[in-house]
Amino acid sequence: xxGSVVSLDNPVFASYAAYAGLASMKMMGMSLVTAYHRxxxxxxxxxxxxxxxxxxxxxVRTDNPDIERVRRLHQNDLENxxxxxxxxxxxxxxxxxxxxxxxxxxxxxxxxxxHTACYLGGLQPWRAVFFFAGFATTVSMAVQVVAKGAL
Amino acid sequence: xxGSVVSLDNPVFASYAAYAGLASMKMMGMSLVTAYHRxxxxxxxxxxxxxxxxxxxxxVRTDNPDIERVRRLHQNDLENxxxxxxxxxxxxxxxxxxxxxxxxxxxxxxxxxxHTACYLGGLQPWRAVFFFAGFATTVSMAVQVVAKGAL
Amino acid sequence: xxGSVVSLDNPVFASYAAYAGLASMKMMGMSLVTAYHRxxxxxxxxxxxxxxxxxxxxxVRTDNPDIERVRRLHQNDLENxxxxxxxxxxxxxxxxxxxxxxxxxxxxxxxxxxHTACYLGGLQPWRAVFFFAGFATTVSMAVQVVAKGAL
Numbered sequence: 001x002x003g004s005v006v007s008l009d010n011p012v013f014a015s016y017a018a019y020a021g022l023a024s025m026k027m028m029g030m031s032l033v034t035a036y037h038r039x040x041x042x043x044x045x046x047x048x049x050x051x052x053x054x055x056x057x058x059x060v061r062t063d064n065p066d067i068e069r070v071r072r073l074h075q076n077d078l079e080n081x082x083x084x085x086x087x088x089x090x091x092x093x094x095x096x097x098x099x100x101x102x103x104x105x106x107x108x109x110x111x112x113x114x115h116t117a118c119y120l121g122g123l124q125p126w127r128a129v130f131f132f133a134g135f136a137t138t139v140s141m142a143v144q145v146v147a148k149g150a151l
Numbered sequence: 152x153x154g155s156v157v158s159l160d161n162p163v164f165a166s167y168a169a170y171a172g173l174a175s176m177k178m179m180g181m182s183l184v185t186a187y188h189r190x191x192x193x194x195x196x197x198x199x200x201x202x203x204x205x206x207x208x209x210x211v212r213t214d215n216p217d218i219e220r221v222r223r224l225h226q227n228d229l230e231n232x233x234x235x236x237x238x239x240x241x242x243x244x245x246x247x248x249x250x251x252x253x254x255x256x257x258x259x260x261x262x263x264x265x266h267t268a269c270y271l272g273g274l275q276p277w278r279a280v281f282f283f284a285g286f287a288t289t290v291s292m293a294v295q296v297v298a299k300g301a302l
Numbered sequence: 303x304x305g306s307v308v309s310l311d312n313p314v315f316a317s318y319a320a321y322a323g324l325a326s327m328k329m330m331g332m333s334l335v336t337a338y339h340r341x342x343x344x345x346x347x348x349x350x351x352x353x354x355x356x357x358x359x360x361x362v363r364t365d366n367p368d369i370e371r372v373r374r375l376h377q378n379d380l381e382n383x384x385x386x387x388x389x390x391x392x393x394x395x396x397x398x399x400x401x402x403x404x405x406x407x408x409x410x411x412x413x414x415x416x417h418t419a420c421y422l423g424g425l426q427p428w429r430a431v432f433f434f435a436g437f438a439t440t441v442s443m444a445v446q447v448v449a450k451g452a453l
Contacts, residue, residue, distance in 0.1 A: 149320025
């Protein structure tokens with residue numbers, strides 16, 4: 001019954017799926033935060049986008065601090081969440097202990113949410129702490145995947 | 152036979168696989184469009200790349216409007232297509248109705264292709280419409296994944 | 303036994319898993335290289351990050367050539383490695399010949415590592431050669447996935 005590992009009937013896989021879905025939506029949500037700031041700050045990235053703003057003052061600029069901060073945060077998500085999504089799936093296939101696996105998923109998502117709060121709030125060294133803790137969670141899973149894989 | 156959900160013999164999975172493969176190639180194709188513009192505009196991103204250009208006029212700049220437009224479009228793909236690829240897979244495992252699932256995949260790819268055309272053509276508000284429709288398609292699947300997963 | 307294709311007991315899948323894990327870690331490693339350069343060059347991306355530097359000279363700038371080179375390389379990974387991770391998985395499900403599959407995975411990782419070395423060393427046209435060879439490896443797998451999928 002090797003196939004049934006990849007099934008929502010497998011509690012470890014069901015946990016992975018839920019956290020993967022939440023992490024995906026969290027990352028995509030950064031687009032909405034960026035859009036909110038663009039509309040309220042009247043600052044856009046393409047000339048044609050200024051039609052969404054207050055026409056008198058809408059400008060194309062890339063130096064609004066609030067917008068650029070969210071964009072840096074979104075980029076950090078792009079660097080970290082897609083590898084988690086794939087590595088987490090492969091990690092489930094290594095048949096880890098259920099508790100250990102679920103806490104990997106929880107720790108990753110918690111770190112990314114706390115990283116987000118710290119990035120938006122400009123809080124260091126906490127942002128770095130949560131970045132590296134989330135990073136280590138993914139690396140921990142990746143190491144086990146490589147160890148049980150075949151080169 | 153839970154395992155056989157993840158098989159090209161499962162029509163819903165076979166549909167996901169085809170659209171995932173096309174969406175991946177669409178995203179990667181942006182690299183080729185960028186390269187085309189760099190070579191024809193003689194504008195590069197690294198000093199060593201100017202050896203590919205017309206040596207008399209090749210320059211390193213980041214302000215060519217055509218190149219930067221393709222790069223912004225590529226970035227938008229990076230923000231939206233990798234989550235679709237993973238979420239779409241997990242959504243297949245929730246055993247959705249076949250028709251509903253296939254139309255999610257078709258809607259997503261169609262939206263991204265139309266978003267691409269609108270971005271290259273500078274067409275608003277259509278670009279925003281197709282962006283949000285594709286975004287909503289992925290979120291619709293992600294919500295179902297989280298609902299059937301286990302936190 | 304369709305389900306058992308997605309299992310570390312399947313040698314092709316075990317090979318995919320190992321190369322996917324390595325490629326993920328390689329991509330994530332670019333964050334560490336960037337952090338190393340930021341700390342040693344005393345150049346940061348957010349005002350609050352300067353607390354990690356030598357306080358007398360820490361600055362927020364985006365024009366340090368070493369840092370920006372690593373960031374361009376990281377971006378290139380983001381454009382190419384996530385599609386490989388998903389497409390490679392779907393490719394395993396097309397039940398390719400074991401040797402052909404394993405050499406696709408090896409070729410991709412080797413190309414990305416050589417691309418990295420060439421990017422850091424400023425070596426053209428070799429960087430372009432390895433970029434396109436890795437790109438072609440992913441496209442080769444994607445074409446087979448789409449051909450065996452169902453639109």
